[in-house]
Amino acid sequence: MPTSWAIRKQALREERSFADVAEEHLDDVYRYLLYMTGNPHLAEDLAAETFERALRRWRRFDPSRGAARTWLCQLARGAALDHFRSDRRRRKREGIYASDVPEIDEPVFGEGLSPALDRAVQSLSAAEREVVGLRVVLELDGDTTAKVLGIRPSAVSTRLSRALQKLEERMVSDVRG
Amino acid sequence: MSEASYLVELREAAPRAPETLRELVRDLSVAQPRRQRRIRPALVGAIAIAVAIAVGAAVIGGLSGSSDETRGVSPVAGAAKTRKLLVPAAKAPQDIPQFATGLTSKSRLQRQDVSMRLRVKDLSGATQSAVRTTRQLGGFVAGADYSTGSKEGNSRLALRVPVANLQQAIASFTNLGTILSQHISVADLQTGLDRLDARIAAARRKGHDHGADRLERRRDALIREGTYARVSLQLTTAKPAAQHSAPGRFGRFWDTTSNILGKELIAMLYVLVLAGPFILLAALLVFAERTRRRRADERLLEEAA
Numbered sequence: 001m002p003t004s005w006a007i008r009k010q011a012l013r014e015e016r017s018f019a020d021v022a023e024e025h026l027d028d029v030y031r032y033l034l035y036m037t038g039n040p041h042l043a044e045d046l047a048a049e050t051f052e053r054a055l056r057r058w059r060r061f062d063p064s065r066g067a068a069r070t071w072l073c074q075l076a077r078g079a080a081l082d083h084f085r086s087d088r089r090r091r092k093r094e095g096i097y098a099s100d101v102p103e104i105d106e107p108v109f110g111e112g113l114s115p116a117l118d119r120a121v122q123s124l125s126a127a128e129r130e131v132v133g134l135r136v137v138l139e140l141d142g143d144t145t146a147k148v149l150g151i152r153p154s155a156v157s158t159r160l161s162r163a164l165q166k167l168e169e170r171m172v173s174d175v176r177g
Numbered sequence: 178m179s180e181a182s183y184l185v186e187l188r189e190a191a192p193r194a195p196e197t198l199r200e201l202v203r204d205l206s207v208a209q210p211r212r213q214r215r216i217r218p219a220l221v222g223a224i225a226i227a228v229a230i231a232v233g234a235a236v237i238g239g240l241s242g243s244s245d246e247t248r249g250v251s252p253v254a255g256a257a258k259t260r261k262l263l264v265p266a267a268k269a270p271q272d273i274p275q276f277a278t279g280l281t282s283k284s285r286l287q288r289q290d291v292s293m294r295l296r297v298k299d300l301s302g303a304t305q306s307a308v309r310t311t312r313q314l315g316g317f318v319a320g321a322d323y324s325t326g327s328k329e330g331n332s333r334l335a336l337r338v339p340v341a342n343l344q345q346a347i348a349s350f351t352n353l354g355t356i357l358s359q360h361i362s363v364a365d366l367q368t369g370l371d372r373l374d375a376r377i378a379a380a381r382r383k384g385h386d387h388g389a390d391r392l393e394r395r396r397d398a399l400i401r402e403g404t405y406a407r408v409s410l411q412l413t414t415a416k417p418a419a420q421h422s423a424p425g426r427f428g429r430f431w432d433t434t435s436n437i438l439g440k441e442l443i444a445m446l447y448v449l450v451l452a453g454p455f456i457l458l459a460a461l462l463v464f465a466e467r468t469r470r471r472r473a474d475e476r477l478l479e480e481a482a
Contacts, residue, residue: 019206026202030194036478044198051202062217084477110190117183127478136184137191150471164184171183 035133120170128163286403297354314342
């Protein structure tokens with residue numbers, strides 16, 4: 001088990017450029033945002049916003065405190081939450097209660113994904129999709145996911161378990177229906 | 178469909194970022210800044226607090242140190258001057274009589290009390306030597322208490338030494354062993370004597386012989402009191418609890434450092450006691466705000482499609 005000092009030394013040795021980090025984690029950030037929003041266009045905009053934020057804050061990024069991917073996911077979450085907040089304010093202001101999710105015929109969560117699975121994922125809430133995206137698609141471990149979400153690892157397990165249960169139920173009902 | 182298969186499907190079908198986004202991020206990276214070593218705010222705060230405590234402790238230490246120095250000799254009611262000297266073992270014994278010399282006056286009648294405590298090797302020899310010296314100097318032994326045990330022996334001598342020979346007596350006693358403590362007290366009797374003389378003369382003039390005789394007896398007693406100094410000499414063979422030796426450079430450095438650290442600790446405790454409730458309140462507020470924000474975010478995500 002590496003000590004915190006060893007991790008710090010390793011992080012300083014492996015000091016990398018922003019371009020390298022952005023290139024390596026671009027797909028992960030996009031996928032995470034896609035799962036959060038369920039909207040490819042919005043995910044693309046938010047990913048661009050995330051990397052702009054990351055570039056502005058790159059001087060303050062401390063690799064010894066966490067991996068770059070975790071840091072980028074935290075920034076992406078912040079960008080998504082900001083979007084949801086402003087969207088909710090806009091909806092309240094305009095008296096709109098309907099969702100703005102566009103009708104897309106192609107699978108949203110990846111090419112080749114079965115329509116039933118895609119619809120099931122789409123039917124989950126953003127919070128549920130978020131944990132599925134982090135734990136299943138990005139394959140983050142429980143502790144890192146908890147760090148991104150700002151909750152305890154046990155809460156991550158509970159949330160994931162519920163989300164997957166719901167996902168299965170939706171798929172089964174979709175197949176039967 | 179098994180659970181594992183749909184999870185695998187989700188993972189394998191995970192989309193790649195669009196090329197437009199990739200190019201945008203690439204363009205962003207062109208103007209990338211160099212990452213600077215970050216100074217943690219917590220570290221800066223800790224250093225600032227440590228410096229503040231150190232400065233506070235130094236100020237407190239400086240103030241208390243200076244007040245200790247000014248204490249010195251405190252005037253005692255009347256004409257008496259009293260000072261207790263705690264003499265380190267290594268200090269030269271001949272320093273002590275010089276202090277007494279400064280307090281005494283040959284032209285005035287004074288009552289002098291000296292209390293000395295010495296550690297000696299040979300209790301019997303030292304006791305006999307003290308008695309012999311006292312007698313040689315025209316004094317006498319008013320009382321003695323001598324006891325020896327398996328581990329230590331003690332001897333207490335109440336001596337009366339002519340004031341004129343007191344300095345010589347003290348010098349001799351200090352040579353008996355190591356001084357543990359010394360107390361010299363000098364009280365002026367001359368004023369009282371002058372007053373008695375005046376009253377006796379007045380009584381004689383008025384023919385009050387009986388009253389004058391009574392006053393003369395008091396005068397004689399006062400003169401006797403001023404003629405012989407009371408010396409309380411305690412001799413012991415007891416070993417000191419801890420061997421004190423003059424500290425070296427490292428010893429002095431360690432003493433100073435531990436002293437400063439102790440004061441810093443006290444200052445830190447003060448700060449903690451005073452600021453503790455506020456820090457706790459601030460921490461609770463931060464915790465509550467974080468919890469509120471997290472719950473608001475969770476609700477927002479639940480509501481979001």
